[in-house]
Amino acid sequence: MPISQPLVPDFLYGTAWKEEKTAALTELAIRAGFRAIDTANQRRHYFEAGVGEGLAAAYRDGVVTRADLFLQTKFTYQRGQDHRLPYDPSASLAEQVRQSLASSLEHLGTEYVDSFVLHGPSSGYGWNDADAEVWEAMKKERDVGHARLLGVSNVSLLHLEQMASIHSDVPAFVQNRCYARLGWDREIRAFCNQRKIVYQGFSLLTANVEVLQHPLVAQIAERSNVTPAQVVFAFARAVGMLPLTGTSTIQHMKQDLASRELKLSPETIELIESLAG
Numbered sequence: 001m002p003i004s005q006p007l008v009p010d011f012l013y014g015t016a017w018k019e020e021k022t023a024a025l026t027e028l029a030i031r032a033g034f035r036a037i038d039t040a041n042q043r044r045h046y047f048e049a050g051v052g053e054g055l056a057a058a059y060r061d062g063v064v065t066r067a068d069l070f071l072q073t074k075f076t077y078q079r080g081q082d083h084r085l086p087y088d089p090s091a092s093l094a095e096q097v098r099q100s101l102a103s104s105l106e107h108l109g110t111e112y113v114d115s116f117v118l119h120g121p122s123s124g125y126g127w128n129d130a131d132a133e134v135w136e137a138m139k140k141e142r143d144v145g146h147a148r149l150l151g152v153s154n155v156s157l158l159h160l161e162q163m164a165s166i167h168s169d170v171p172a173f174v175q176n177r178c179y180a181r182l183g184w185d186r187e188i189r190a191f192c193n194q195r196k197i198v199y200q201g202f203s204l205l206t207a208n209v210e211v212l213q214h215p216l217v218a219q220i221a222e223r224s225n226v227t228p229a230q231v232v233f234a235f236a237r238a239v240g241m242l243p244l245t246g247t248s249t250i251q252h253m254k255q256d257l258a259s260r261e262l263k264l265s266p267e268t269i270e271l272i273e274s275l276a277g
Helices: 019-032 048-060 093-108 129-143 157-166 186-194 215-224 228-238 250-261 266-273
Strands: 012-014 036-038 070-075 113-118 147-153 173-177 198-202 241-245
Touching: 012 198, 019 036, 019 048, 019 250, 048 093, 070 093, 093 113, 093 129, 113 129, 113 173, 129 147, 129 157, 147 157, 157 186, 173 186, 186 198, 215 228, 215 266, 228 241, 228 250, 228 266, 241 250
Parallel strands: 012 036, 012 241, 036 070, 070 113, 113 147, 147 173, 173 198, 198 241
Antiparallel strands: none
16 A cells, blocks of 8 residues: 655755755755755756765754655656666666666665656657556555655646546646746646646746746836745746746745745736736
8 A cells, every 4th residue: 555645845946957066955955944855867967866965964964854855756768868777778667667766765765755756758749658657667666655646747738638548546746847938837737736736847937037037027026025036936836836946056045935925916926927928
């Protein structure tokens, strides 16, 4: 049987593209107040073992215990990896999932992760047999207690609709890059809302520079004595997203976390939504 489900966090700290700074920044994020860490067993863009080093330092100094944290990692197909694979490429996809998660648990120094995510479907054209095999293997890892919740990332509405038609279990999380100019991923967020799936939004700042620089957002930020980035994070949370940030400075970490206290009026939320293309 699956082990007990964790509380869903209200902010994720992302560890992609940190390389040799990964351990220090993971520890810094925890000290700043983040209690949810997002990573992946994809050495091409993540240094998962470095995340584990940062966690160990935080545990050692008594900043947090494992029970205080929400840890999320991902399985990545070979096409998304470089030569540093966390599994045997000649093994079946189900075995690759098992090996990848076993490696993640070793990297992170834990017996389980709170969320195990498929980093992206094998094709941009729909949910196929490979994805179905991987998802069923991920469910087995959950059912033996190696993961509490499952998710999918970098998906289209077609992927999700086909997935829901094939599998009995819907994901607990969908994690997508969220573009304002594409409607803040409105259709996928609606799909998630209907099925009680938590939508995780990433690249909320880097994908939306035009929003950060928009006079309307500047006015809202000035009126509330906050930064434009804080306005975007507050907006994301107001429309039901679980935001992710990957900032590398303590100042921005604290500002991002402080955005949880910023409440936007329904009129302001509508205005920001109207910036979508």
